[in-house]
Amino acid sequence: MSRQEEMEARLVEENYKITQPRRIILKTLLELQEKHFTAEEVYSRLRQEGAGVGLATVYRTLEVLCKIGILNSLNLDEESRCYELEDVDDHHHHLICLGCGEIKEFSDEMIKDFMKHIEDEYNYKVTDHLLKYYGYCSKCRQAGEGNEGGEEEISPK
Amino acid sequence: MSRQEEMEARLVEENYKITQPRRIILKTLLELQEKHFTAEEVYSRLRQEGAGVGLATVYRTLEVLCKIGILNSLNLDEESRCYELEDVDDHHHHLICLGCGEIKEFSDEMIKDFMKHIEDEYNYKVTDHLLKYYGYCSKCRQAGEGNEGGEEEISPK
DNA sequence: TTAGTAGCGAAATTTATTATCAGTAGGAGG
DNA sequence: CCTCCTACTGATAATAAATTTCGCTACTAA
Known part of the structure; x- marks a missing residue:
């Protein structure tokens, strides 16, 4: 099972639906070079790729992913919230x-x-x-x- | 030397002027019951007392007080910045x-x-x-x- | 196939904080 | 005790992140 599939399984497990935007966002997160990223960064990356995913959806999805433990939300600087992929073995x-x-x-x-x-x-x-x-x-x-x-x-x- | 006087001395030491608004804000900080407070909380307290101190001045003053080590700035929650009085002996x-x-x-x-x-x-x-x-x-x-x-x-x- | 609902994008809104700017007052130097 | 310079001020506008709203869409369970 690929990392992406695992994540989608987690969504289903928690009664969230697998939608196109969510699939695209997950894929993008896995491809990101940066270990830490903001919602805006994910959004602009999506725009570059021409994915028609709205900013609100990015925020909503990142929030969902935090709730189900796929992401961590960090406060690395004061300006905007950062996220990182959760890795259970690497606190x-x-x-x-x-x-x-x-x-x-x-x-x-x-x-x-x-x-x-x-x-x-x-x-x-x-x-x-x-x-x-x-x-x-x-x-x-x-x-x-x-x-x-x-x-x-x-x-x- | 009172706590207030110590603080004013610190301001002078760092080439800041002792102004009426700064005096009032320092006094208010020392009177606050809460250990942690936001800029808005300080401001509304000042309004209650009828002090004609603007919100921008509160923000500016708290920033100055952080710079010279009288206050600490904390990120206790995501919404707004908190401050606390610095106590050298109590990290x-x-x-x-x-x-x-x-x-x-x-x-x-x-x-x-x-x-x-x-x-x-x-x-x-x-x-x-x-x-x-x-x-x-x-x-x-x-x-x-x-x-x-x-x-x-x-x-x- | 269809109905119900979770999810969607776009845009408006909210909220905390910062920048702007013309006027004021602190305090050093006379 | 004055005077002058400039740091400081209050009001308000601007900014920016994040959230809410709303009419529409598309999953998915019958």
Whole structure:
């Protein structure tokens, strides 16, 4: 079963219909080079390909895909919501360079212990978590300390 | 030196002027009951008190206060930006209940070790970080699993 | 084949935030 | 205590992301 077929099976499983626009959007998501993307990015990609899929439908579909766990929704920057394909075996977090905007990922094995501790202390059932580190990558640290001649600065948090 | 005076001193230190609107906003922030607040919340509080401070000024002032470290800017929910007064001795993160929206805080001592590890592995200089846990508090876990009769659900991430 | 409904695209709307701009006032220097 | 410069201000317009609306379409179960 292909990745696309798996996803469509998930939709059916959750009582959503397999429609042409949804098929096209799934296909596009699988083809995207970028690991992280916004609704607008998906939409403009679809326009390029001449698919007659509306922006509202993109938003609606991405929302559905999040609900059924095919996508994760992230807040990587303040401006607009990002999405990424969910990979069950690859829980990770983000390391964001304030100089050049580069985003690295790291796994979160160690964080899980801390989560257990939090669950006990506060009597919560934790279902999700988000960890982001902001800093400066090796390149940006060398390149002259003051962001001179560099790209836009990015604001943390 | 009062808290307000300290803050005004910070403004001067950073070459910002002490203006009437800024004084009023600082006073209001110190009086707020809520630990977390949005620009709109500050603004409506000011209106209630009859202070003739414009919305744009509130946004501008909160931005300035973030820049000089008097406030932290948080992304507790997707809709609008939250702020909190910075407390140097109390670094913490947030535990957010998806059922009722309750927000608890916990300190981040343990997270610091993990940060060191990340800095070494990726050759980053980490300057800031953000950790949020989403889950269900003890109350919401009892109250019938399906959010029946409860308030609005909140979306994670 | 048909009926009912989930889903659709286009456009309008909402909401948070930022930019604009003419006027004001803080405060350094006289 | 004045004066002047300019950072700052309030009102409002503009922007942009996301959501809602609405009449129409096309799945799918009978």
